[in-house]
Amino acid sequence: APGVAPVVYGQADRPPRGDYSRASDDYTCAQDYDAYTEADHDTYRRLYERQSALLPGLASQHFIDALPSLGAKDRIPRFEEVNERLRRATGWEIVGVPGLIPEVPFFSLLANRKFPVTDWIRKPEEFEYIVEPDVFHDLFGHVPLLFNPVIADYIQAYGQGGLKAAELGACEMLSRLYWYTIEFGLIREQGGLRAYGAGILSSSGELNYSVRSPEPQRLPLSLERAMRTLYKIDSYQHTYFVIDDLQQLFDLTAADFEPLYRQLRDQPTVAADALLPGEVAL
Numbered sequence: 001a002p003g004v005a006p007v008v009y010g011q012a013d014r015p016p017r018g019d020y021s022r023a024s025d026d027y028t029c030a031q032d033y034d035a036y037t038e039a040d041h042d043t044y045r046r047l048y049e050r051q052s053a054l055l056p057g058l059a060s061q062h063f064i065d066a067l068p069s070l071g072a073k074d075r076i077p078r079f080e081e082v083n084e085r086l087r088r089a090t091g092w093e094i095v096g097v098p099g100l101i102p103e104v105p106f107f108s109l110l111a112n113r114k115f116p117v118t119d120w121i122r123k124p125e126e127f128e129y130i131v132e133p134d135v136f137h138d139l140f141g142h143v144p145l146l147f148n149p150v151i152a153d154y155i156q157a158y159g160q161g162g163l164k165a166a167e168l169g170a171c172e173m174l175s176r177l178y179w180y181t182i183e184f185g186l187i188r189e190q191g192g193l194r195a196y197g198a199g200i201l202s203s204s205g206e207l208n209y210s211v212r213s214p215e216p217q218r219l220p221l222s223l224e225r226a227m228r229t230l231y232k233i234d235s236y237q238h239t240y241f242v243i244d245d246l247q248q249l250f251d252l253t254a255a256d257f258e259p260l261y262r263q264l265r266d267q268p269t270v271a272a273d274a275l276l277p278g279e280v281a282l
């Protein structure tokens with residue numbers, strides 16, 4: 001496959017780690033299960049153990065309920081085993097990739113209910129923090145909510161919308177929405193604020209920070225606002241957007257975005273930490 005342009009997560013300042021010569025034209029590759037060492041499985045086990053202990057009171061109940069569907073906690077799951085359950089639950093499947101992939105192939109996979117999962121795992125010294133998504137972020141962070149029917153349909157619709165956005169030159173705006181929902185979204189639940197975004201759910205520090213810290217600002221999700229807002233890829237977020245329930249996310253994004261893209265194109269972007277006149281943080 002050709003080179004890689006990690007656009008969805010913003011431009012990384014170093015070349016991606018994965019070996020893209022393993023990938024086919026659609027950027028997918030078989031999970032190289034035999035390549036995992038015992039140390040790799042141990043890294044996964046320790047990440048899973050720590051992260052799952054942090055979830056109560058911070059993670060969305062939708063996520064907590066779905067997490068056991070991932071399967072193995074003590075080793076990196078085989079993608080095929082996850083898929084047996086996932087296909088039955090929502091018709092989604094996960095496919096291996098060497099790392100971040102360009103936006104159009106990414107959108108095409110999502111539009112076909114295929115979620116790309118990086119197959120390699122971070123090194124032990126990256127236990128606390130890794131710049132690129134690895135198998136722990138992709139599996140633990142993203143895959144449980146693919147078992148949820150509302151999110152399952154939302155992410156497919158996002159993929160279809162992405163293909164359209166690519167034709168309209170609007171990928172950047174749409175990627176910001178992905179960032180502030182699928183990656184860093186917060187949701188109101190019975191017990192209070194909770195996280196449903198994968199970037200939060202797979203981070204030990206940001207989970208508590210995003211939900212409890214008085215530092216960041218939290219705003220009700222607005223498409224226009226999220227699509228204009230720049231984001232940080234190398235620090236905790238300064239702004240989080242909150243939804244009332246998953247159905248709200250689905251309903252908000254149901255309309256055709258083309259008029260919105262046209263309207264937003266003439267508006268300035270908003271800094272990651274800006275509060276606009278008239279806005280009140282939650």
Ligand code: PHE
Pocket residue numbers: 154157158160161162164165177253254255256257258
């Ligand atoms: N409705 C959007 C469009 O017409 C597509 C979309 C769906 C985007 C779901 C995000 C999430 O472009």
Ligand code: FE
Pocket residue numbers: 133137138141142183198199
């Ligand atoms: Fe992610």
